[in-house]
Amino acid sequence: MFKILKYSFFDLVRSRWTYIYCAFYFLFTLSLLWLSNDLSKVTISLMNVILVLVPLIATMFGIMYYYNSREFTELLLAQPIKRTSIFIGQYFGVALSLSGSLLVGVGVPFLLYGIFGSGQIWNFLTLLMVGVFLSFIFSAIAFFIALKNENRIKGFGLGILVWLFLAVIYDGIFLLLLAVFSDYPIEGFAMGASMFNPIDLSRILILLKLDISALMGYTGAVFQKFLGTSMGMVASITILFAWVALPVWRIKRVALRKDF
Amino acid sequence: MITIQNLHKAFGKNEVLKGIDLNFDKPGITAVLGPNGSGKTTLIKCVLGMVIPNKGCICMEGENIAGKWAYREHLSYLPQIARFPENLTGRELLSMVKDMRNGKASDQGLIKIFDLEPHLDKRLGNLSGGTRQKINLILTFMYDNPVIILDEPTAGLDPVALIHLKDLIEQEKQRGKTILITTHIMSFVEQIADEIVFLLEGKIHFKGSLRALKERFNEVSVEKAIANMMLQQNGKAFAVKDMEPSSAPATEFLESEN
Secondary structure, three states: OHHHHHHHHHHHHOOHHHHHHHHHHHHHHHHHHHHOOOHHHHHHHHHHHHHHHHHHHHHHHHHHHHHHOHHHHHHHHOOOOOHHHHHHHHHHHHHHHHHHHHHHHHHHHHHHHOHHHOOOHHHHHHHHHHHHHHHHHHHHHHHHHHHHOOOHHHHHHHHHHHHHHHHHHHHHHHHHHHHHOOOOOOHHHHHHHHHOOHHHHHHHHHHHHOOOHHHHHHHHHHHHHHHOOHHHHHHHHHHHHHHHHHHHHHHHHHHHHOOO | OEEEEEEEEEEOOEEEEEEEEEEEOOOEEEEEEOOOOOOHHHHHHHHHOOOOOOEEEEEEOOEEOOOOOHHHHHEEEEOOOOOOOOOOEHHHHHHHHHHHOOOOOOOHHHHHHOOOHHHOOOEHHHOOHHHHHHHHHHHHHOOOOOEEEEEOOOOOOOHHHHHHHHHHHHHHHHOOOEEEEEOOOHHHHHHHOOEEEEEEOOEEEEEEEHHHHHHHHOOOOHHHHHHHHHHHHOHHHHHHHHHOHHHOHHHHHHHHHO
């Protein structure tokens, strides 16, 4: 598996898309830091971009990589290599190179700024951690979709749909429910519902870290009460791990049954 | 070597293999023939574990291959269409495959035979079909494996390369290997094959030596015997053509043969 990972990773590191992706984060973070001196505002702006862009790019990139490397995959399938290690290796190659772009693109400007000297280091690390988690989660979903669909158009369409649902539509439904049932004690439900969406969960994690949960009213206080504790932190990270593990497990299953 | 029992495979509603029983135990060259879509490639991909059969089993050296992968270490496979990662160069591809497999690779001699040295540093996407097929052949023949499976090995090769290919196959046969070939070029079959397996609509229609095939159809060449077999099996079309001989060139062809 590590050999496949190595080849996929170096293949992607040589790709210009990886550089464009990295350069975008680099320039964006740099300009945010240049425009504002308030690190927590910069973190929030970055968060808003990362929470939308990372899932989108990871989904598209994962699907594109799978379809583009079909030849490579076919070649590998005839070699004495375990089937699952081919796909899991490729998946980790994609996820790692995406995470790498993010870490370098966002991390280097912060390092230049001198993040270690400020008190914002933990917020910044939470942001990076969430970004890496989202890269892994959405490229796994992307690989699963691509494996399931031979038809590229269908694969890309489904990928966009999943992203749209989790990044936009889910929140819409969520807010609508909160507004309609605002007279009822639905904090528990709100809490549960946000656990089922990795993007929402990531957002809440960062907002709580930034200590601005007061802005979210009573619901925010409930979140703070649960997620603010170390127990809550462990629980939400466990859920993020589960979000990675579930599609990876599905990838393995599909890979074992698929015909090439 | 390889035993195939009651192999069934359907892609959706399309039944490609309908109960194949085959046994390759002796060293030698077996040609798997059949019209387009008769299931040749599917059969081969089942042996390689790339296509997972619905029913039946395939054993290699007495061990069921379902879900296994290590057995491919002893198998050389030439895929039908040479599709490679386009951004790699030939040299990178060769070193990559060597990195993935364990055995000792001897590719230098093969590179010389096919005169590939000048093309090895070009991107695979920019190479011609024939050159890619040569690289494909090198990847297949560079390991000393007891079983060699070639899916349309002649595709895109020039006459010189074709002669080299025949020599290579002959050499491997002399070294006591089991070789499986699918092809549509009957003269090629006639020159190299010991045994013939004829697939038709997912079933084995004929299995035997070249001579048995010719005798059975009372023909002097394999090409005609195979054409005859295909036409005979194609019952309906044949009957229609029989009634209207004037409008059926295939029947005329047959008549002129008889």
